Amino acid sequence: MRRRGWLRRNVLALAAVAVLLPATVAITMANQWSTALAGSPSRPVDLAAGATAEYGHSAWLVEKTDRVSASSAAGRERDLPAGTDLVIVTVRVDPVELLEDGTAELCTARLEENGGTGLPRSWGSAAGGPITLAGPGPDLRSCSSDQTVPYTFDAEFVVPADAGDGAALSLGIGVPTEFPDYLRFALD
Amino acid sequence: MTAPTSPWRHAANGVLLTAILAVAALVLHTTPSREAQQSAIVVPGVLGESVSGRNIRATVHSVTVAESVTAGTGWAGGTPGVWVVVDLTVHALVDDESTMLGTAVLRVGDVSFSASIRPQHGTVAGQRLVTGVPLNGPLMFEVPADLVASPAAETATLEFATDSDPRADSLLVVPVDLTDLIVQPELEVAFPAWGAR
Numbered sequence: 001m002r003r004r005g006w007l008r009r010n011v012l013a014l015a016a017v018a019v020l021l022p023a024t025v026a027i028t029m030a031n032q033w034s035t036a037l038a039g040s041p042s043r044p045v046d047l048a049a050g051a052t053a054e055y056g057h058s059a060w061l062v063e064k065t066d067r068v069s070a071s072s073a074a075g076r077e078r079d080l081p082a083g084t085d086l087v088i089v090t091v092r093v094d095p096v097e098l099l100e101d102g103t104a105e106l107c108t109a110r111l112e113e114n115g116g117t118g119l120p121r122s123w124g125s126a127a128g129g130p131i132t133l134a135g136p137g138p139d140l141r142s143c144s145s146d147q148t149v150p151y152t153f154d155a156e157f158v159v160p161a162d163a164g165d166g167a168a169l170s171l172g173i174g175v176p177t178e179f180p181d182y183l184r185f186a187l188d
Numbered sequence: 189m190t191a192p193t194s195p196w197r198h199a200a201n202g203v204l205l206t207a208i209l210a211v212a213a214l215v216l217h218t219t220p221s222r223e224a225q226q227s228a229i230v231v232p233g234v235l236g237e238s239v240s241g242r243n244i245r246a247t248v249h250s251v252t253v254a255e256s257v258t259a260g261t262g263w264a265g266g267t268p269g270v271w272v273v274v275d276l277t278v279h280a281l282v283d284d285e286s287t288m289l290g291t292a293v294l295r296v297g298d299v300s301f302s303a304s305i306r307p308q309h310g311t312v313a314g315q316r317l318v319t320g321v322p323l324n325g326p327l328m329f330e331v332p333a334d335l336v337a338s339p340a341a342e343t344a345t346l347e348f349a350t351d352s353d354p355r356a357d358s359l360l361v362v363p364v365d366l367t368d369l370i371v372q373p374e375l376e377v378a379f380p381a382w383g384a385r
Contacts, residue, residue, distance in 0.1 A: 070383070081383025084321055110285070119282050121319050129284075130316035130323075131382050160320035 041108070041174035041182035049186045056175035057105050059094040062185045063152060065169075066090075069161065079134035080158065086126070086133070087111060087157045089171050089187065093143060094150040103145040108174045109155040112184065116167025123163075126156040133158070228349065228359035241358020243282050244289075244317070246348045248362045249275040253336050254372040257328055259310025260379025265328060270336060272329040272366065273375055274303075274346060277385060280317040288316045291349035291359070294329040296366070297340030300347075303327040312380050317350065325380025333371075341366035 007014070037043070047053050052061045066088040070080035080086055089111070095104040111123045126133060127141035138154035140147075155171065163169065174182035233239030238247040257271045258264045265271060272294055280287045292303035292313045303313035312325040335341060348360040 081321060081381070083384035084382075121282050122285070123319050124284055129318065131318060131321070158318060158321060163320065 037180050039179060041110075041172060041179055043180040043182070044172065044184035045181055046170075047183060047185045049188045051185070053183050054096065055173070055181075055183050056107075056178050057095060057097040057099065058175075059096055060173055060183055060185075061092040061094075062171060062187065063090040063092050065187045077135050078137070079132075081131065083161050084158050085161050085163065087159055087163070087169070087187075088138070089155045089157075090152055091155060091171070091173070092150065092152045093147070095148055098148055099145075102148070104147050105143070105175055105177070106145055107143040108172075108176075109142060110172040110174075111155075111157040111159065111163075112170045112172055113163055113167045114170065116165070118167075121163070122172075123157045123159055126158050129158065131158050226355045228354040228357060231358050231360050233360050233362040235362060235364060238277075239360045239362065240281060241349070241360055243280055243287060244278065244348065244350045244358060244360060245281050246276060246278040246360050246362075248346055248364070249277065251275075251346075251364050251366070251369065252372060252375055253366065253369045254375035256374045257326075258374070258376045259307040259326070259328075260377060261307060261310035263307045263310050265304070265306060265330070267330050269330055269332045270371060271375070272301075272331055272336065273377060274327040274329070275324075275377075276312055276327055276348075277322045277324045278312060278317060278348065279322045280319045280350070282319060284317055284319040287319075287350050288314060289323075289348065289350065290314065290352040291347060291354050292327050293347040294331065294344060295347060296331070296335055296338070296344045299335070299340075301329045301331055304330050310377075310379060315380065318382070321382055322384060323380060323382055324378075324385055326377040328377075336366045336369070336371070338367075 049062065052059055068074045068086040070082055070084050075086065078086060099105060109125050113121045125142060137156065140151065140153035141156060142153055169187045171185045171187060172182050231239055231241045235248050238245055252273045254271050254273060256264065256266060257273055278289055289312055294301045303311060305311065305313055307328060311327055312323055313327055315323060317323060342365050344364050344366050346362045346364055349357060351357060
């Protein structure tokens with residue numbers, strides 16, 4: 001009687017190793033990635049311009065978007081750097097539910113550029129940023145924990161003049177308790 | 189009773205084992221060290237031209253050596269050595285969240301000098317960057333006077349990155365010949381400014 005070869009005798013075990021080894025590596029890497037991404041706004045919920053969304057303890061709506069060039073009178077008034085624009089996004093916040101301490105939740109706002117020929121770019125709010133703008137600016141530039149009734153804030157972003165050329169601009173709103181999900185409103 | 193294994197089978201097993209050992213040795217000796225795996229990704233640049241990394245673009249416009257320097261803030265730097273002053277434009281490329289000019293180093297031979305933060309807001313060293321919006325301004329490196337005339341100064345390099353620890357990220361490296369430069373007695377530099385030059 002002819003003896004079966006080593007490969008034939010161990011085919012099941014080898015097949016199990018071939019499946020389980022890559023699966024173990026993939027699951028380990030996926031787990032590490034998901035843990036790393038869970039603490040930051042990394043999973044956008046895309047919304048059309050003018051859409052209202054409930055997120056966290058509030059309802060959110062982008063009311064309007066303005067853009068001011070550095071060479072315009074308004075731009076000179078704010079002392080915008082040469083070759084930049086100021087993008088101002090007015091956001092309406094309706095605190096549907098307050099936090100346990102009776103305050104409204106805070107948020108972060110970022111401007112994103114996607115879909116162009118280059119890499120996606122993003123900008124943090126000018127409030128607290130390194131570029132100092134002149135003039136009084138808006139009353140509220142971000143979410144406020146003191147506002148327990150519906151209110152608006154104007155998020156300002158200093159961007160290069162080519163921002164949005166051939167690409168779509170959107171506003172990202174993030175609330176830490178909802179990460180990694182965040183709202184991404186398309187801008188007009 | 190089973191048939192005896194043929195000599196050819198023994199020979200084939202030996203060849204297979206030798207091949208496996210050879211591949212293992214190759215992998216062992218060509219695997220990058222931990223230091224190499226984490227090292228910065230060097231992006232070579234040229235004086236006067238912009239050079240780009242993952243999230244940083246910089247242009248070294250000029251390099252000057254001076255015995256004393258006065259920053260745009262009015263800060264006047266005295267030194268027993270000399271100042272190597274770099275006129276730089278820098279900005280973030282894709283993301284400005286927690287992005288700053290964390291590494292600004294002058295390397296001469298085996299010795300490296302970090303850009304001085306003594307001028308505070310009069311230098312771009314350590315300043316936060318904005319995506320696509322250039323920051324223009326000086327970097328001041330305080331070095332021994334005899335170093336700029338040393339042979340190693342012919343092949344000095346300027347290094348820039350967005351983090352103080354540029355491992356596993358882009359490191360822009362711009363060569364500069366310090367021995368070519370005439371030492372100025374004093375130099376006044378402008379306050380850092382945002383926007384297109």
